Amino acid sequence: xxxxxxxxxxxxxxxxxxxxxxxxxxxxxxxxxxxxxxxxxxxxxxxxxxxxxxxxxxxxxxxxxxxxxxxxxxxxxxxxxxxxxxxxxxxxxxxxxxxxxxxxxxxxxxxxxxxxxxxxxxxxxxxxxxxxxxxxxxxxxxxxxxxxxxxxxxxxxxxxxxxxxxxxxxxxxxxxxxxxxxxxxxxxxxxxxxxxxxxxxxxxxxxxxxxxxxxxxxxxxxxxxxxxxxxxxxxxxxxxxxxxxxxxxxxxxxxxxxxxxxxxxxxxxxxxxxxxxxxxxxxxxxxxxxxxxxxxxxxxxxxxxxxxxxxxxxxxxxxxxxxxxxxxxxxxxxxxxxxxxxxxxxxxxxxxxxxxxxxxxxxxxxxxxxxxxxxxxxxxxxxxxxxxxxxxxxxxxxxxxxxxxxxxxxxxxxxxxxx
Ligand code: HAM
Numbered sequence: 330x331x332x333x334x335x336x337x338x339x340x341x342x343x344x345x346x347x348x349x350x351x352x353x354x355x356x357x358x359x360x361x362x363x364x365x366x367x368x369x370x371x372x373x374x375x376x377x378x379x380x381x382x383x384x385x386x387x388x389x390x391x392x393x394x395x396x397x398x399x400x401x402x403x404x405x406x407x408x409x410x411x412x413x414x415x416x417x418x419x420x421x422x423x424x425x426x427x428x429x430x431x432x433x434x435x436x437x438x439x440x441x442x443x444x445x446x447x448x449x450x451x452x453x454x455x456x457x458x459x460x461x462x463x464x465x466x467x468x469x470x471x472x473x474x475x476x477x478x479x480x481x482x483x484x485x486x487x488x489x490x491x492x493x494x495x496x497x498x499x500x501x502x503x504x505x506x507x508x509x510x511x512x513x514x515x516x517x518x519x520x521x522x523x524x525x526x527x528x529x530x531x532x533x534x535x536x537x538x539x540x541x542x543x544x545x546x547x548x549x550x551x552x553x554x555x556x557x558x559x560x561x562x563x564x565x566x567x568x569x570x571x572x573x574x575x576x577x578x579x580x581x582x583x584x585x586x587x588x589x590x591x592x593x594x595x596x597x598x599x600x601x602x603x604x605x606x607x608x609x610x611x612x613x614x615x616x617x618x619x620x621x622x623x624x625x626x627x628x629x630x631x632x633x634x635x636x637x638x639x640x641x642x643x644x645x646x647x648x649x650x651x652x653x654x655x656x657x658x659x660x661x662x663x664x665x666x667x668x669x670x671x672x673x674x675x676x677x678x679x680x681x682x683x684x685x686x687x688x689x690x691x692x693x694x695x696x697x698x699x700x701x702x703x704x705x706x707x708x709x710x711x712x713x714x715x716x717x718x719x720x721x722x723x724x725x726x727x728x729x730x731x732x733x734x735x736x737x738x739x740x741x742x743x744x745x746x747x748x
Pocket of ligand 1: 438446451454455610612
């Protein structure tokens, strides 16, 4: 049996990095008073397949199926739509209130797997619903940046763009289409297909000949109202004040269709990262809440890809504290002493010592060899004599010293040694 294409296992030897990363995310969110929300991995088909959403991700990459009662179901390809569905269904939106929530979980997209791109992948994201304000937008971008930079990841830049409102985007789409139509034959096959369905996505094309054709194309920023331009400038001023490294990229349109106004992507320039260099992205959406049955309020959000954050850490040599670290192992000299050794293990565990115990019936020699290989600092050894005298031997494996310690003093002794 093999794992499904595009998925991966987190093996015991690698899992501490994941736990560390998840812990880091929960800590940053807590600091910003953002509450955790958890929604199902699958939703009714219509939550994602909305009329206004013609993105490739939703039309070509979702895992859709019927359940045994014939309900149409979709595995979530992203977190936002499900979270908004939940917020609306549970009536969490109140007037004059900004609801701030975050999530962390698996998503599913039928994409071509490659480095940093999987069919099951993890995201953490924030959605802030209820107000449209440049301060809020700048705050959200700063939190996304903080989540990345506090891990120690360098060479990161926030790419920013403004898509304008619905009307200006429609006008721009039309202008771009009219401009590209005469060059249709010279466009790549993908871009030709997008010309009628979603011309904005042509701006995203990585094909050099497409980019050459776009050189003199009308620019999105020329279509944006003065009010929106000012709004965008207000965001930029705040980012400047707080030294967030950003670049304005007028070709950044993002993969989903619900965005309006500001959009951003946090990209890494780390060598060896491959073409999937977006650590995360997001933007504002005006109509998503109402499309999912809620009031007419605006929201803004982003999501970061956890696999890509870990890859960035690996490539930059950032080592995580080993959250699965063990300081001490309790060993027994003979099988019939195992029960007594187990009680010492439980006692230390209850007293917050990172302690291990070998549940198999290995010989003492093998237990010790395993402890040395696991890079432990101390082992507690229990033999006949120790049991008779109510003592244990504590061996410092690094210093290669050994002391007899009374049973009631073990905790004190270890706490002192482990600092
Ligand atoms: P997205 O840009 O589609 O946005 O995904 C966000 C991040 O998820 C990407 O930048 C990338 O790091 C990671 N990601 C996406 N697809 C994959 C994949 N196949 N394998 C590994 N990582 C991947 C969204 O999902 C929006 N919901 C973000 C958002 C929230 N906008 C508003 N609120």
